[in-house]
Amino acid sequence: MGQDTTIYLNNAATTWPKPECVYAAVDQTLRTCGSPRRDSRGGVDPVHEARRELVELLGAPDESRLIMTPGATYALNLAILGLPWEAGDVAIMTGLEHHAVSRPIRKAARELGIRFEVAPYTPGEPVDLGFVEATLKKGGVRLVACSMASNVTGQVLPYREMARLAREHGALCLLDAAQLAGVTPINIAELGVDLLAVAGHKALMGPPGVGALWIGERARLRTLAEGGTGGDSGTHAMSGAPPKDYEVGTLNGPAIAGLGAGVRWVREIGLETIHAREAELTRRLIEGIAPHPGVNVHGPGAGKDRTSVVSFTIDGVEPHAAAGALFERHGVICRAGFHCAPLAHETIGTHAGGGTVRMSPGYFTTEAQIDVAIEGVAALAGAAAPGV
Numbered sequence: 458m459g460q461d462t463t464i465y466l467n468n469a470a471t472t473w474p475k476p477e478c479v480y481a482a483v484d485q486t487l488r489t490c491g492s493p494r495r496d497s498r499g500g501v502d503p504v505h506e507a508r509r510e511l512v513e514l515l516g517a518p519d520e521s522r523l524i525m526t527p528g529a530t531y532a533l534n535l536a537i538l539g540l541p542w543e544a545g546d547v548a549i550m551t552g553l554e555h556h557a558v559s560r561p562i563r564k565a566a567r568e569l570g571i572r573f574e575v576a577p578y579t580p581g582e583p584v585d586l587g588f589v590e591a592t593l594k595k596g597g598v599r600l601v602a603c604s605m606a607s608n609v610t611g612q613v614l615p616y617r618e619m620a621r622l623a624r625e626h627g628a629l630c631l632l633d634a635a636q637l638a639g640v641t642p643i644n645i646a647e648l649g650v651d652l653l654a655v656a657g658h659k660a661l662m663g664p665p666g667v668g669a670l671w672i673g674e675r676a677r678l679r680t681l682a683e684g685g686t687g688g689d690s691g692t693h694a695m696s697g698a699p700p701k702d703y704e705v706g707t708l709n710g711p712a713i714a715g716l717g718a719g720v721r722w723v724r725e726i727g728l729e730t731i732h733a734r735e736a737e738l739t740r741r742l743i744e745g746i747a748p749h750p751g752v753n754v755h756g757p758g759a760g761k762d763r764t765s766v767v768s769f770t771i772d773g774v775e776p777h778a779a780a781g782a783l784f785e786r787h788g789v790i791c792r793a794g795f796h797c798a799p800l801a802h803e804t805i806g807t808h809a810g811g812g813t814v815r816m817s818p819g820y821f822t823t824e825a826q827i828d829v830a831i832e833g834v835a836a837l838a839g840a841a842a843p844g845v
């Protein structure tokens with residue numbers, strides 16, 4: 458088989474490649490561990506190991522309240538739809554939310570009679586905190602939901618302030634950490650946040666199909682699924698205690714073991730090193746593409762409080778056509794369209810044009826790969842420029 462010459466710039470969707478230790482942990486667990494927690498042989502429990510790694514990384518004050526889930530989407534659905542909503546309750550979300558937050562909130566509005574407010578946005582102030590505070594002061598707000606970083610613009614949101622405002626006004630705060638966990642430090646205890654969801658397969662380096670939800674003391678969640686927990690088999694009712702009540706059915710042991718290995722790798726390399734590497738690649742990418750006439754970068758400039766997600770449009774080139782050409786001509790794998798976040802595209806004004814092209818370098822991306830991507834974008838912009 459020939460060498461893979463493609464250039465993977467879609468790490469915001471799923472990081473790839475994974476560190477070798479992740480492949481090894483998945484393989485070893487599949488070979489040696491039959492059914493996590495339902496197996497008389499004992500030994501290392503991959504669920505316990507992964508939970509411990511995550512608790513350390515995220516500064517979670519209570520291990521039993523960190524629930525393993527089949528991904529951030531499930532975690533966010535549980536956090537939102539598991540709340541004891543009453544008709545007329547209010548949820549506040551930002552204008553940059555992913556479907557995994559906005560769709561459950563819309564479902565609660567449709568089916569449970571809650572109302573939701575979308576906090577206004579400007580590029581300089583991605584969440585209008587004055588609006589959030591004024592809405593909280595009116596009363597009836599049960600939940601403030603906020604992405605920690607946008608999967609469309611890479612912008613880091615004022616999540617600390619959102620958590621503080623929610624707490625001060627007696628509302629719960631849910632943070633979607635899918636784009637930030639494994640990139641910058643997160644400390645649940647310091648944030649005082651009630652609910653926080655992570656995706657295992659992004660910067661935490663795990664395989665797809667695994668994630669986690671922090672459920673703080675103040676958040677009383679109904680389960681979304683009932684079934685065997687491996688621990689209370691003799692009774693009809695579930696025990697009523699986290700984490701097992703929220704982890705029903707046979708868990709995805711190999712993926713969870715892979716996540717545990719991924720988080721361990723992140724902790725060993727260090728968030729500062731990972732962030733610095735990605736920031737350097739992101740700066741190179743933005744500074745390489747932004748000066749070309751017709752290229753519009755949507756999101757914070759290089760060096761600002763941002764992740765490695767770089768969204769852009771090229772005048773006269775539809776985003777899917779641009780991504781297609783980048784792959785065909787340069788082997789660059791990126792993502793085009795709405796990135797499961799049409800609300801974010803409405804918010805930043807890119808919806809009508811079909812969204813954006815999104816490139817997201819990862820820790821393993823090289824400078825040479827970024828340079829090929831820059832050349833590709835420059836060539837497309839040049840070809841589309843008037844008079845060319």
Ligand SMILES: Cc1ncc(COP(=O)(O)O)c(C=O)c1O
Pocket residue numbers: 469470527528529530531555557604606607608633635636655656657658667668797
């Ligand atoms: C901001 C954000 N939230 C939630 C999700 C959903 O994560 P998962 O794929 O683990 O369900 C994603 C993944 O694309 C995301 O970028």
